[in-house]
Amino acid sequence: MRPTALRTIFVNASRAAQYSYAQRTVPAVFTRFYSAGGLSRSDIESRVLDILKGFDKIDPQKVALSSHFSNDLGLDSLDTVEVVMAIEEEFSVEIPDKEADEIKTAQQAVDYISKREDAH
Secondary structure (H helix, E strand, O other), rough: OOOOHHHHHHHHHHHHHHHHHHHHHOOOOOOOOOOOOOOOOHHHHHHHHHHHHHHHOOOOOHHOOOOOOOOOOOHHHHHHHHHHHHHHHOOOOOHHHHHHHHHEEEHHHHHHHHHHOOOO
């Protein structure tokens, strides 16, 4: 074979390879994901107070952020567990037992939920 013929075959083959590679290239698709901002403190406070006001054993007039579950609202330990479970359900979080035992006031519940980034 003549050298020019080989050169022509080589050039045509490399162009074909470049062309087929260019056809197979898939454009990149970029997707941006945004998340909503965290819960505002006032939103958490109102939701916690609404939970307490809706509890059948609590007088809604006595509910405040400073209200102690047993001293001010008259709840026993089982009622307190029910309140904490209602808070867990409202904010879609799971509160470990050790930390749940430390929540004795509405303010403590608000403080705990505000620290949780996964609460919504």
